[in-house]
Amino acid sequence: MTQNTPRPRRTRQLPTTEQLRIWRDFIETADALRAELTARLQSESSLSSGDYAVLLALSEAEGQRMRSSELAAHIDWERSRLSHHLGRMERRELIRREECAADSRGAEIVLTPTGLQAFRASTVPHLRAIRELFVDPLTEQELIAAGDLATTLRAQLGTVGRRRNPTTPPTTTRT
C-alpha cells in the first residue's frame, strides 16, 4: 500500500549521456580557446596570459602604478601567486617594485617602459585573435546567447557560493 509506483532508478538524477557530451564539448572548447589565445600571445609577444593581465591592469592604473594588494584584487589573484609572478616579471624588467610612502609595509608595482612597450605590442594582435576565434564565428544572436549563458551559469555558481577571494566580490579579470 504505501509506495508502489516503482520510480525508475534515480541516484538522485545523474546527467544523461547526451548532457554529459554537451558538458564535455563546452568545457573542452573553452579550454582549447584559452590555450590557443595563450599560445598566440606567447609566440607574438613573449607574454603569458598572466603577464598580460598584470600589464593591462597597470597600464590602466593612474600613474601606471598600483599597490600590490589592489592589483591582486583587481585581477582576482591570490596574493602569493601575484607575489611570485611579480618576482618573475621584475626579473624581466616588465615591472618594478617601489616602496610605498604611505605605508612602509606596502609595495607599489610600477609599469616600466619595457613593460609598457611589451603590452602595447601585444594588445592589438591579442584583441584581433579574440575577434577571430570567438566573436567572428558567432552570429549576433549566438554571441548574445553566449553572454546570457555565462550570466546564467555564473548566477548558479554564485548561489552555491564559493569565492576565491572572499573580500572581493565580483571584480573582473580583464582580457
Place this chain on the structure above:
Amino acid sequence: MTQNTPRPRRTRQLPTTEQLRIWRDFIETADALRAELTARLQSESSLSSGDYAVLLALSEAEGQRMRSSELAAHIDWERSRLSHHLGRMERRELIRREECAADSRGAEIVLTPTGLQAFRASTVPHLRAIRELFVDPLTEQELIAAGDLATTLRAQLGTVGRRRNPTTPPTTTRT
C-alpha cells in the same frame, strides 16, 4: 578616381567593448566552473581532475589496463605530463606500472583496487555536481545552444589548426 570612400578607421576590426565583455564573461565563467568542480572533486575524494581523467580512462579499458601512450592519446595529454602524473599516482597506489610483454620498452598502466575504489567513490558526486552547476541551471534549449556554440567555436579553432597532439585528431577528454 580610384578609391575615395574614406572607410572609418579600422585596425582590421577589433572587438567592441560589448563583445569583449561577453568574451570575458564567457571565458571566466568556464574557468570558474572548472575550478568549482575541481575543488569539489578534491574535497570529496582527494582526487584532482587529472587523477579523475586517468582513472576514468583506465576503469573503462579492458582489463582496466592500458599502454601508457594509448592512455595519453585517449585523454589527450602530452606523454611527459602523463609520465610525471603517473609517477605521483603510483606513489599513492592509485595505479601500478607493469612491464609490457609485447614490447619491452612499453609500460602497461594498471588500475589498482585502491584506484578503482577511489574512482567509484568520486563518480556519482562528480556527475551530480555537473548536473547541479551546468545542466540544471539551463533550459533544454539553452543546453542545446551551449552544445552548438561549442561546436561552432571548435570548428573555427580546427580551421586555424593548432593541435596539441598532431597524431591524434579529435580524441575527447572525458569528464
Place this chain on the structure above:
DNA sequence: GGCCACTGATTGACATGTCAATTAGTAGCT
C-alpha cells in the same frame, strides 16, 4: 612608551605543466 592584534607582502615547500634531452628497445637492411 610598551603591548598586542591585525594587515601587507613575501617566502618556502610542494603540486602540476611544458619542453628538450636521454635511455632503452624494435625493426629494417646489408
Place this chain on the structure above:
DNA sequence: AGCTACTAATTGACATGTCAATCAGTGGCC
C-alpha cells in the same frame, strides 16, 4: 651479426600555482 632510424617512456630543468608559515610595520589602548 652490425648499422641505423625510429619509437616508448622517462627524466631534468624550469615555469607556474597553491597553501601555510613568516616577517615587518600599523594602530589602538593602557
